[in-house]
Amino acid sequence: MTSADNEAAAGRVTLVGGGPGAPDLLTFRGWRALIQADVVVTDRLGPVEVLEDLGPDVEIIDVGKTPGHHAVPQEEINALLVRHARLGKHVVRLKGGDPFVFGRGGEEVAACRGAGVQVDVVPGVSSALAVPALAGVPLTHRGTTAAFHVVTGHTRDGEAVLDDVAVSCVTTRTATLVILMGVSALPGIVRRLLDAGAEPTTPVAIVERGSTPEQRVTRAALDLAAKRADEVGVSSPAVIVIGDVAADGVLEVPGERTVGERSG
Numbered sequence: 001m002t003s004a005d006n007e008a009a010a011g012r013v014t015l016v017g018g019g020p021g022a023p024d025l026l027t028f029r030g031w032r033a034l035i036q037a038d039v040v041v042t043d044r045l046g047p048v049e050v051l052e053d054l055g056p057d058v059e060i061i062d063v064g065k066t067p068g069h070h071a072v073p074q075e076e077i078n079a080l081l082v083r084h085a086r087l088g089k090h091v092v093r094l095k096g097g098d099p100f101v102f103g104r105g106g107e108e109v110a111a112c113r114g115a116g117v118q119v120d121v122v123p124g125v126s127s128a129l130a131v132p133a134l135a136g137v138p139l140t141h142r143g144t145t146a147a148f149h150v151v152t153g154h155t156r157d158g159e160a161v162l163d164d165v166a167v168s169c170v171t172t173r174t175a176t177l178v179i180l181m182g183v184s185a186l187p188g189i190v191r192r193l194l195d196a197g198a199e200p201t202t203p204v205a206i207v208e209r210g211s212t213p214e215q216r217v218t219r220a221a222l223d224l225a226a227k228r229a230d231e232v233g234v235s236s237p238a239v240i241v242i243g244d245v246a247a248d249g250v251l252e253v254p255g256e257r258t259v260g261e262r263s264g
């Protein structure tokens with residue numbers, strides 16, 4: 001074993017999924033890792049308030065990304081994790097939601113493993129599931145929809161994307177479509193779905209800043225969704241849910257559902 005290997009073995013990295021933002025949606029295991037950390041490398045999304053409760057000796061490094069702008073390139077974040085671990089530190093990488101759901105957690109794990117640094121993952125409550133739930137939108141609902149499909153609204157180069165599976169979830173009404181990072185792509189997404197034959201009245205719910213005091217839900221029929229989002233100024237972060245479960249009143253007792261007006 002070389003001395004570099006010994007150094008790498010001395011420190012370690014823990015990827016912690018912090019949940020959608022509310023501190024009490026951070027898991028107990030995640031919190032335990034945080035209070036044992038020497039260094040915390042944190043994102044913008046997630047329960048950043050909890051960082052105020054850590055000891056004064058904990059070094060906090062903010063590598064937060066804003067939409068369309070990576071504050072710190074991913075390669076630098078990977079290198080940062082490895083560098084601090086090699087100094088013998090316990091590094092916690094705090095991420096929004098779950099590290100392995102559009103969180104680039106896989107790249108960070110691979111970078112640590114490649115450098116011989118011990119790395120563990122603490123799963124988090126993903127916004128893909130939690131944010132709709134907090135807004136009263138069940139991703140599956142007996143008698144309504146029995147599956148869901150989670151996609152990103154952006155490709156690497158920022159183009160709107162919906163693969164054929166995502167489109168068929170909506171056109172065949174067989175699964176709920178959940179879109180992360182889809183706010184700016186919403187007009188293109190709506191066009192793509194309507195062009196593919198989706199029913200214009202398909203319910204859409206857009207949940208911004210889920211789990212925070214600023215949480216807001218905007219509902220509209222598919223054909224009016226982009227216009228409505230624009231009118232009310234929907235902004236990121238938001239989770240977009242498309243499908244019958246997004247209808248207002250889906251959780252009401254059958255027979256007592258209010259006949260939904262088309263919102264717009």
Ligand SMILES: C[S@@+](CC[C@H](N)C(=O)[O-])C[C@H]1O[C@@H](n2cnc3c(N)ncnc32)[C@H](O)[C@@H]1O
Pocket residue numbers: 020021045046096097098099100101102103125126127128131179180181182207208209210211212236237238239
């Ligand atoms: C880079 S992805 C990270 C997803 C994260 N790993 C997860 O599992 O939730 C960021 C996207 O997650 C969604 N998101 C994360 N937190 C959110 C929140 N509190 N409210 C609404 N959307 C959120 C938004 O679609 C945002 O653009």
